[in-house]
Amino acid sequence: MTDGQTTSVTPVTLSFSTDYRRIAVEEAWAPKQLLDLYRSELAAGNITDPGFRSLWGYYLGDTERASSLTERIVEAGPSRIAAMDAAGIDVQILSLTAPGVQVLAKDIAKPMAEDANDLLKQSVDAYPDRFSGLTAVAPQDPEHAAQEIRRGHDKLGFKGVIINSHTHGEYLDDKKFWPIFEAAESLDTPIYLHPTTPSAQMIQPYVEAGLDGAIFGFAADTGLHLLRIITSGVFDRFPNLKIVVGHLGEALPYWLWRIDFMHAIAVRTQRYSAIKPLELRPSDYLKRNIWYTSSGMPWAPALNFVRDVVGKDRVMFAWDYPYQYDAQEVADTDAIAWSPEEKKAFFEGTAERVFHL
Amino acid sequence: MTDGQTTSVTPVTLSFSTDYRRIAVEEAWAPKQLLDLYRSELAAGNITDPGFRSLWGYYLGDTERASSLTERIVEAGPSRIAAMDAAGIDVQILSLTAPGVQVLAKDIAKPMAEDANDLLKQSVDAYPDRFSGLTAVAPQDPEHAAQEIRRGHDKLGFKGVIINSHTHGEYLDDKKFWPIFEAAESLDTPIYLHPTTPSAQMIQPYVEAGLDGAIFGFAADTGLHLLRIITSGVFDRFPNLKIVVGHLGEALPYWLWRIDFMHAIAVRTQRYSAIKPLELRPSDYLKRNIWYTSSGMPWAPALNFVRDVVGKDRVMFAWDYPYQYDAQEVADTDAIAWSPEEKKAFFEGTAERVFHL
Numbered sequence: 001m002t003d004g005q006t007t008s009v010t011p012v013t014l015s016f017s018t019d020y021r022r023i024a025v026e027e028a029w030a031p032k033q034l035l036d037l038y039r040s041e042l043a044a045g046n047i048t049d050p051g052f053r054s055l056w057g058y059y060l061g062d063t064e065r066a067s068s069l070t071e072r073i074v075e076a077g078p079s080r081i082a083a084m085d086a087a088g089i090d091v092q093i094l095s096l097t098a099p100g101v102q103v104l105a106k107d108i109a110k111p112m113a114e115d116a117n118d119l120l121k122q123s124v125d126a127y128p129d130r131f132s133g134l135t136a137v138a139p140q141d142p143e144h145a146a147q148e149i150r151r152g153h154d155k156l157g158f159k160g161v162i163i164n165s166h167t168h169g170e171y172l173d174d175k176k177f178w179p180i181f182e183a184a185e186s187l188d189t190p191i192y193l194h195p196t197t198p199s200a201q202m203i204q205p206y207v208e209a210g211l212d213g214a215i216f217g218f219a220a221d222t223g224l225h226l227l228r229i230i231t232s233g234v235f236d237r238f239p240n241l242k243i244v245v246g247h248l249g250e251a252l253p254y255w256l257w258r259i260d261f262m263h264a265i266a267v268r269t270q271r272y273s274a275i276k277p278l279e280l281r282p283s284d285y286l287k288r289n290i291w292y293t294s295s296g297m298p299w300a301p302a303l304n305f306v307r308d309v310v311g312k313d314r315v316m317f318a319w320d321y322p323y324q325y326d327a328q329e330v331a332d333t334d335a336i337a338w339s340p341e342e343k344k345a346f347f348e349g350t351a352e353r354v355f356h357l
Numbered sequence: 358m359t360d361g362q363t364t365s366v367t368p369v370t371l372s373f374s375t376d377y378r379r380i381a382v383e384e385a386w387a388p389k390q391l392l393d394l395y396r397s398e399l400a401a402g403n404i405t406d407p408g409f410r411s412l413w414g415y416y417l418g419d420t421e422r423a424s425s426l427t428e429r430i431v432e433a434g435p436s437r438i439a440a441m442d443a444a445g446i447d448v449q450i451l452s453l454t455a456p457g458v459q460v461l462a463k464d465i466a467k468p469m470a471e472d473a474n475d476l477l478k479q480s481v482d483a484y485p486d487r488f489s490g491l492t493a494v495a496p497q498d499p500e501h502a503a504q505e506i507r508r509g510h511d512k513l514g515f516k517g518v519i520i521n522s523h524t525h526g527e528y529l530d531d532k533k534f535w536p537i538f539e540a541a542e543s544l545d546t547p548i549y550l551h552p553t554t555p556s557a558q559m560i561q562p563y564v565e566a567g568l569d570g571a572i573f574g575f576a577a578d579t580g581l582h583l584l585r586i587i588t589s590g591v592f593d594r595f596p597n598l599k600i601v602v603g604h605l606g607e608a609l610p611y612w613l614w615r616i617d618f619m620h621a622i623a624v625r626t627q628r629y630s631a632i633k634p635l636e637l638r639p640s641d642y643l644k645r646n647i648w649y650t651s652s653g654m655p656w657a658p659a660l661n662f663v664r665d666v667v668g669k670d671r672v673m674f675a676w677d678y679p680y681q682y683d684a685q686e687v688a689d690t691d692a693i694a695w696s697p698e699e700k701k702a703f704f705e706g707t708a709e710r711v712f713h714l
Contacts, residue, residue: 058628065626166562173566202559205523209530209585210629215619216584219612220577227573228566247615254611255576257656258604261681262572269422271415272567299614305662324618 020344021090026318028097051197072322076123087327095162096136109138146183159355169199173232190242223250246295293318377701378447383675385454408554429679433480444684452519453493466495503540526556530589547599580607603652650675
C-alpha cells in the first residue's frame with residue numbers, strides 16, 4: 001500500500017502476448033464495517049497508536065483523494081474488475097488492508113476478523129475466476145488466530161493469511177504468537193507479512209519528518225519484523241513455513257551478505273541473549289522460506305537484483321490496488337527483458353504454486 | 358563499523374596489478390582519552406542513551422574481543438600500518454569512531470572534539486603518506502561545529518568531516534544544524550554521515566532483538582537520517598554540499614524509485630507539513646550530492662547494483678578497520694570483473710576527487 005496513490009486507470013495497449021494470467025497478490029480490501037469502526041474508535045480516542053492516527057486519520061479525512069481511496073477499497077465487484085481489465089490483471093488475491101484488526105482491542109478484533117473473512121468470501125464467491133482471498137486474523141489472541149487460519153483454509157477456501165506487521169507493537173518472533181506459524185505450516189498455506197506504520201516504539205523519527213508511510217516507514221517496520229522472525233529461529237522450528245513479503249523483500253535482499261556476516265559474529269560472541277545459533281545462515285532462510293512480490297517496486301534494476309540474489313522463482317507480481325495501481329506499471333513490468341518462461345513464472349506460475357491457486 | 362569483528366589480518370597474495378593506490382575511506386580511530394571518558398560517563402550513569410550503552414557497554418567490557426578492538430582502535434601507528442600492508446591498503450582516511458563526542462553533554466563534547474582532532478593530526482603528520490583525517494565535531498553546538506570544520510580544514514589539513522548520525526536523538530535536517538552544512542559546502546569538504554546505534558526514540562524494537570548494531574540498526578538510523586536530510590531541502594539550500602555514506606548508501610539506492618514515487622505523492626497531496634516541494638527528485642540528489650562507500654558490503658551483486666543506479670563514479674572503497682577488516686575482502690573486491698579504469702576509480706580516483714587528497 002502507499003500513502004494514497006489513487007491514480008485512475010487509463011487503458012493501456014498491452015503490446016505483449018498473454019499466454020499467462022496476471023495474478024496480483026497484494027491487493028487491498030476492507031469491509032465498510034471496518035472503516036466505520038476505525039472512524040468511531042478514532043473519534044472516541046480509543047486508538048492511540050501514532051502510526052494508525054497518521055495513516056487512517058488521513059484516509060478517513062475529507063480530501064478528494066481520501067474519499068476516492070475509501071470508495072475503491074470497500075468495493076470488490078464491477079469497479080475493481082473494470083480496473084483490472086483496463087490494466088490486464090486477471091486475478092487479485094484480496095487481503096484485509098493494513099492494519100486490519102491488529103490495531104483494535106482484542107475483544108473487538110476477533111469478531112471483526114471473522115466478519116471480514118465471511119464478507120470477503122462473498123466477493124470471492126461472486127467472482128471466483130477473478131478473486132481469491134487471504135485470511136485475516138487477530139494475533140492479539142494467537143489461538144483464535146490459528147483457529148481462524150484453519151477456518152479460512154478449510155471452510156472459506158482462502159489461499160493464505162494476511163498479517164499487517166506488528167500487533168500493538170509486538171512482533172511475531174515472540175513465541176506466544178507461534179501457534180499462528182504452526183497452523184500455517186501444518187496447512188501449507190503462506191503468510192503474507194504486509195507493512196503497516198512503524199510501531200509506537202520506533203515511529204517518532206519517521207512521523208515527525210513525514211516519512212512514516214510507504215516512502216520509508218512501512219519498509220523499516222516490516223524489514224525489521226521479518227529479520228526478527230528469522231533470527232528468532234522460527235524457521236528452524238517450522239522449516240516448511242512460507243512467508244510472502246512485498247516491496248521486493250523490504251530491503252532484506254540488499255542486506256543479505258551483511259546480515260549473514262554480522263549474524264555469525266553475534267552468534268560467536270554471544271553478545272545478545274536474543275541472538276542464538278541457527279541451523280542455517282539467515283540468507284538460507286531468505287532463499288528457502290521467503291517469497292517476494294513486486295508491490296510498489298515496478299523497477300527493473302531492483303527486480304533483477306532481487307531475482308539474482310534470492311532466485312528468479314521466488315519473485316512474483318503484485319499491483320497494490322487501490323493504493324498504487326497504474327496500468328502503465330503493469331505494461332512496464334511486462335516489458336522487462338525476461339524470457340517468456342520467466343514472465344509466466346513471475347506473473348502466474350510462482351503465485352499459483354505458493355498460494356495453491 | 359561492526360558489532361566487533363576483530364579478525365586478525367592474514368597476508369593475502371594479491372594476484373592483481375596495483376597501478377592504483379587502495380584508499381580506504383571509513384576507518385575508525387579514537388583517542389584513549391575518549392574511551393576513558395566513555396567508561397567514566399557510563400559508570401557515573403551520565404549517559405542514558407540505550408544504543409550507546411548497548412554498543413560501548415559491550416566494547417568496554419572484559420571479553421577478549423572487546424579488548425582487542427579497543428587496543429587496535431586507539432592505535433594509529435605501526436600496528437595499523439602492518440594490517441594495511443598485509444591487506445594491500447595504501448591509505449586510510451581516519452575518523453573518530455561512533456558515536457564520537459555526539460553522545461556527550463555539550464560542554465564536555467566540544468573540548469573533546471578539539472582534542473581528538475589535535476591528536477589525530479599528530480598521527481597523520483607521522484605517516485602523511487598512509488593516513489588522512491576527517492574533522493570530528495560536536496553538533497550539540499552547531500556554530501562551534503562549523504568553526505571546528507573550518508579549523509580542521511584550514512589548520513589541520515583534514516579532508517572532510519565525520520558525523521556519526523544522530524546527536525542526542527536529533528537529526529541534521531533540523532535547521533539549527535545547518536551552519537554545519539554551510540561550512541562544509543563553503544570549503545568544498547565532504548561530510549561522512551556514519552552510522553551509530555538508533556536513537557532512543559526508535560531503538561527499542563531493534564535492541565530487544567539484538568539487532569541494534571551493524572546487522573540492521575545502524576543502517577536503519579543512518580538511512581532515515583540521510584532521507585530526512587534530502588526531503589528537508591538541505592540540497593536545495595546547499596546545492597554543492599557533498600555527503601559520503603557507507604554501506605553502499607544504507608539501502609537508499611534500493612528504494613530509489615519508490616522514494617521518488619512516494620515523495621511526489623506526498624508533495625502533491627500536502628499530507629505532511631514536513632514534506633515540501635523540492636527543486637529535484639530525491640533520486641537526483643542521490644546522484645548529485647551523495648557518494649557511496651563499500652564499507653561492510655564487499656559483495657559484488659550489491660556493489661554492481663548501486664554502481665548501476667547511482668553511477669559508477671560515485672562508489673568508492675572502504676575497509677572499516679578495526680571493526681571489520683579482512684584482507685580476503687580486499688582481494689575479493691579487487692577480483693570483481695571491473696575494467697582497470699573502473700577499479701582505479703573505485704579504489705583511488707573517486708576518493709582523491711571527493712576528499713581532495
